[in-house]
Amino acid sequence: xxxxxxxxxxxxxxxxxxxxxxxxxxxxxxxxxxxxxxxxxxxxxxxxxxxxxxxxxxxxxxxxxxxxxxxxxxxxxxxxxxxxxxxxxxxxxxxxxxxxxxxxxxxxxxxxxxxxxxxxxxxxxxxxxxxxxxxxxxxxxxxxxxxxxxxxxxxxxxxxxxxxxxxxxxxxxxxxxxxxxxxxx
Numbered sequence: 001x002x003x004x005x006x007x008x009x010x011x012x013x014x015x016x017x018x019x020x021x022x023x024x025x026x027x028x029x030x031x032x033x034x035x036x037x038x039x040x041x042x043x044x045x046x047x048x049x050x051x052x053x054x055x056x057x058x059x060x061x062x063x064x065x066x067x068x069x070x071x072x073x074x075x076x077x078x079x080x081x082x083x084x085x086x087x088x089x090x091x092x093x094x095x096x097x098x099x100x101x102x103x104x105x106x107x108x109x110x111x112x113x114x115x116x117x118x119x120x121x122x123x124x125x126x127x128x129x130x131x132x133x134x135x136x137x138x139x140x141x142x143x144x145x146x147x148x149x150x151x152x153x154x155x156x157x158x159x160x161x162x163x164x165x166x167x168x169x170x171x172x173x174x175x176x177x178x179x180x181x182x183x184x185x
Contacts, residue, residue, distance in 0.1 A: 006103075009178050012082045014100045017109035018145055019088030020119050022158060022166070026109060029167035031083040034174075040085045044072050053087075070096055077103045091148040101151055107170060108152035113142055115159050 013030065015023040024040050031038035042053055045068050049056050056065050069090055076084055077099050084104070091097050100106050120138070133141070154173060158166050 006080060008105070008182050010080045012077060012079065012084055012104040013174070014077070014084045014086060014104040014106045015109060016086050016091050016100070016106060016152065017088065017149055018111070018116065018142055020116065020122070021088075021109045021111040022163065023085040023109055025163055026158075026166050026170070027083050027085040029163055030170050033167060033171045034083070036081050036083050038083045038085070039076050041069060041072055041076070041090065042085075042087045044076075045069060048072070066093060069093070074099055088145065091151065092145075097148070097151050101153075105154070105174070106152045108149045108155045109166070110149070110155055110157045112157075112159050113139060116142065 013027075013034075013036075015027045015030075017023055027040075028038050030036075045056065045065065046052055048068065049060075051059070053065070056068075066089070069087065070093055073084070073086065073090060073096050076082060086096075086100070091100075117135070117139070120135075154170070156166060156170060161169075
């Protein structure tokens with residue numbers, strides 16, 4: 001359920017999906033098209049710790065990272081007119097899912113395993129959750145996480161689409177929803 005206290009047009013837009021599906025790249029494009037501020041949650045966490053995510057995981061552990069992630073997402077989800085890109089594991093936390101689904105418009109960027117695994121060489125070094133895992137273990141993680149991404153307001157399958165096509169589709173879909181539910185006079 002989307003927040004009824006805030007106009008749909010004012011609500012934040014949250015991008016979720018598995019790591020490496022394009023949440024940041026597409027989120028930035030959508031933010032530019034809608035004249036909104038873009039917030040990459042992992043980047044905000046890195047700024048607070050003054051170190052990259054991989055180092056946060058090594059030095060403080062995943063639990064500390066997830067607590068900070070929840071705090072940062074909660075803080076930004078209370079604001080308006082932002083585009084938020086969440087890390088691939090953020091929706092593992094029930095409280096994060098609940099906050100995002102109730103306060104924001106959640107968009108799930110879906111990419112099939114066959115398309116995603118073509119990106120693995122670009123991702124493996126910067127994603128602590130993938131390090132020291134076999135391709136089979138990564139595929140299992142990918143498939144397991146699909147269930148947590150099923151909680152959303154809009155799903156966009158990005159196979160065979162470039163960044164601009166996905167961003168345009170999202171902006172068009174949002175405009176239809178906004179004009180249907182809150183027409184401008």
